[in-house]
Amino acid sequence: MSRLLPASRSTRLGALLGGLTLAAAAVAAPVAAATNDPLREQQWGLDQIKAEDAWAATTGAGIVVAGVDSGVDLNHPDLKANLVQGATFIECNPSCGNGDWKGPDGVGNDGDEHGTHVSGIIAAVTDNGIGVAGTAPNAKVMPIKALEEGSGAFEDIAAGITYAVDHGADVVNLSLGAIPGAQALTLTGLDTTVTEAIAYANDNGVLVVAAAGNESVPVCDTPSFEEGALCVTATDPNEAPAWYSNGAIKPDTFAVAAPGGAGLAFCEDDVVSTVPLGTGSAACGQSDYDYYAGTSMATPHVAGVAALLFAQGRTLDNVKSALIDTARTPGAGTGLWTTSYGHGIVDAAAAAAYEGTAAPTAKGKKGRGAKKG
Numbered sequence: 001m002s003r004l005l006p007a008s009r010s011t012r013l014g015a016l017l018g019g020l021t022l023a024a025a026a027v028a029a030p031v032a033a034a035t036n037d038p039l040r041e042q043q044w045g046l047d048q049i050k051a052e053d054a055w056a057a058t059t060g061a062g063i064v065v066a067g068v069d070s071g072v073d074l075n076h077p078d079l080k081a082n083l084v085q086g087a088t089f090i091e092c093n094p095s096c097g098n099g100d101w102k103g104p105d106g107v108g109n110d111g112d113e114h115g116t117h118v119s120g121i122i123a124a125v126t127d128n129g130i131g132v133a134g135t136a137p138n139a140k141v142m143p144i145k146a147l148e149e150g151s152g153a154f155e156d157i158a159a160g161i162t163y164a165v166d167h168g169a170d171v172v173n174l175s176l177g178a179i180p181g182a183q184a185l186t187l188t189g190l191d192t193t194v195t196e197a198i199a200y201a202n203d204n205g206v207l208v209v210a211a212a213g214n215e216s217v218p219v220c221d222t223p224s225f226e227e228g229a230l231c232v233t234a235t236d237p238n239e240a241p242a243w244y245s246n247g248a249i250k251p252d253t254f255a256v257a258a259p260g261g262a263g264l265a266f267c268e269d270d271v272v273s274t275v276p277l278g279t280g281s282a283a284c285g286q287s288d289y290d291y292y293a294g295t296s297m298a299t300p301h302v303a304g305v306a307a308l309l310f311a312q313g314r315t316l317d318n319v320k321s322a323l324i325d326t327a328r329t330p331g332a333g334t335g336l337w338t339t340s341y342g343h344g345i346v347d348a349a350a351a352a353a354y355e356g357t358a359a360p361t362a363k364g365k366k367g368r369g370a371k372k373g
Helices: 044-048 110-123 154-166 183-187 193-203 295-310 316-326 348-352
Strands: 003-006 064-069 140-145 171-174 207-211 229-235 255-259 271-274 289-292
Touching: 044 255, 044 295, 064 110, 064 154, 064 295, 110 140, 110 271, 110 289, 110 295, 140 154, 154 171, 154 193, 171 295, 193 207, 207 295, 207 316, 229 295, 255 295, 295 316, 295 348, 316 348
Parallel strands: 064 140, 064 171, 171 207, 207 229, 229 255
Antiparallel strands: 271 289
């Protein structure tokens, strides 16, 4: 059975470096935050994608982002108000739960913090005086559990995507990927489940955003490699390509970059977000939040920006164009594709101002099940 892994690198290198002192390049001071979330000033990723600059035009209200991942801590105070009903697709047919971050046996596993962290990047409750701000502060997250103990099957991922589309999601976030070379499975038709699920999402006006992978190879992992999935590579706080990030090469060139963290020794150089209550690492000084790095963290930044755009009543095609045409390559501006950045780092403010806000997305969705509330 084919397996997929979360695309994050949360393990700190500090213990391996011993007494070695690392020289860090200067990072631009964060923009004064417009929210009262105490960790907002450490969310350099929101500044890099100019998220706050877009909030005057859109906050993602009315949009649902499905996180097909390891599930979510449903009781986290920085997430609870922005969660909608989800489902579990592990040892279940078709569903055996409500998306809780714990597995079917009710026991949390070491890898299960991942989905909670991803969800906070997308839509943590913002300006509530605790924790962090979400990229799309008024969007909702639909937790779809399809990973357990750090991995999951293609079939479960595909089932999660399909469920999300049929239950009102506008965006599907896939912070996961198979090992390099697994593209051969889909290219040869040995496994078409995820490919078909992504096509189903596109046919119904839903954007699928997927992690490039963390193996430092130039090609997007599958499923981000598949046609119609937006492949996301990772940047560090200085807007340089992260050392661990895969590149943006894929047949349809549908790829962008977003903040994923440095993945080195310093907590603040990574991406801070929610984790299940009490599981934050002591090294970074937070109980209910932690600092992770990976294309897993870059991907929900893009999913959040997509939610901002869908909330403006844009069609899927317009959202894709807005993301691609306004993405910027450091030192080169817009309109350039590179193997490291794809079309560039997403720019929420520029995308929200992009022309062509056409017919509401709901009119372009076919074959949907329940409508979102």
